[in-house]
Amino acid sequence: MAAVDEFLGKVLVVDDDEVIRQLIAVNLTLEGFQVETALDGQDCLDRVPDVRPDVITLDVMMPRLDGWTTAARLRGGDGTGHIKIVLITARAQEEDKRRGMEIGVDAYLTKPFDPAELIQVVRDLAPKKD
Template sequence: MGRVLVVDDDEVIRQLIAVNLQLEGFEVHTAVDGQDCLDRVGDVGPDVITLDVMMPRLDGWVTALRLREGHGRGAKVVLITARAQEDDLRRGREIGVDAYLTKPFDPAELIRVVRDLAGVGSAG
């Protein structure tokens, strides 16, 4: 269906996102922070990357910027974060992220956004 790289330093949230996407038929890979994401993106070749903002080693902002500078190989980027201030939304737009979801997020909305960005239709 599509390949997704889920990036979050919180194991519970990372697994929640991964399981929801796997249940919808996506091939899911995970990374624990931004540096792990950049290290793995070339091997995984994701269609979509879900990316937390607040992470150790390399935060989501820097990671998204590096993905946009060519490390992402054309993958769509969804920021998933508790940071929902207007400045954060504007910063995401400036970097060129494709979608922005705030925590707590609705799993159905997450699936819809990832499906749309991956270019796949609804199941059923």
């Protein structure tokens, strides 16, 4: 676990399931990340300018705006194309993974996921500190 005074970066956790959203947020907070949450893709896009995350964990199946569309808008947006995106979804088909990679996501984890694996993926994607 990271030292309390070590800042690892900002993560925006996006999932419509409160239990999963809080599980991810707690694990990343304990690891030393500054964590904000969003309820769905539209909420994510609305919050990104204020939060300015380094990494976004993004569910795929959500109301209002799904993860595919959200990721594509982030990749194509002014000032958001650099944000690292981790899709976290129950959709484990190869075509789903391929679709994510075509959009340009940086990592793809399937539910149920191992919290330690998630932490490692986010650590690997977060900006490196000197």
